[in-house]
């Protein structure tokens with residue numbers, strides 16, 4: 001998969017996507033990542049990318065010309081063009097799966113108060129939010145989407161990790177887990193986990209996951225029912 005990113009903060013993308021699993025996916029050619037500076041698509045003397053909203057109001061908007069030009073250059077027929085903003089649909093694991101199976105992606109990261117509406121109307125196939133809080137710009141949301149999508153691409157995770165993805169516990173929170181020592185500062189590992197009784201261990205874990213999910217994330221239980 002190829003992912004292009006259009007941003008005013010290309011420098012923010014150095015680091016998080018250069019480590020670990022994403023690094024290996026890029027080195028293996030499973031993810032082709034390209035970061036583009038929006039300012040390179042502004043052609044006036046001051047490389048203007050923003051302007052005041054018609055009708056007044058606070059802040060600045062990303063103006064259409066540089067973004068239209070960039071999309072026309074970077075997006076192919078099958079490229080999914082996605083805006084990142086708090087007004088988007090809320091990103092989740094099922095959207096990550098959907099994107100991992102789509103064609104190439106072009107992520108456009110907002111800045112200022114937002115986008116000129118014509119960018120939404122004419123260019124965007126989708127608009128995503130990573131959650132109901134306000135960030136300073138869309139670079140972190142773009143990296144969150146890239147990370148969640150890349151680990152789902154075929155060949156990126158080892159067989160062990162991929163099968164975990166599909167296990168029965170999906171849709172529920174993790175059951176409590178312990179490693180050695182069996183007793184640490186007086187805190188004991190639950191007896192059942194030391195018993196060697198695999199059926200009983202499986203039952204205990206399923207029950208713990210259910211109770212924990214009910215207490216912390218009842219919204220997840222309603223979803224799977």
Ligand code: 4GX
Nearest residue numbers: 085110111113114129130134135137141
């Ligand atoms: N999930 N931000 C975008 C500027 C902006 C504002 C309005 C378009 C419309 C965010 C989030 C997020 C901060 C990125 C404001 N762009 N993006 N930026 N939460 O908070 O995606």
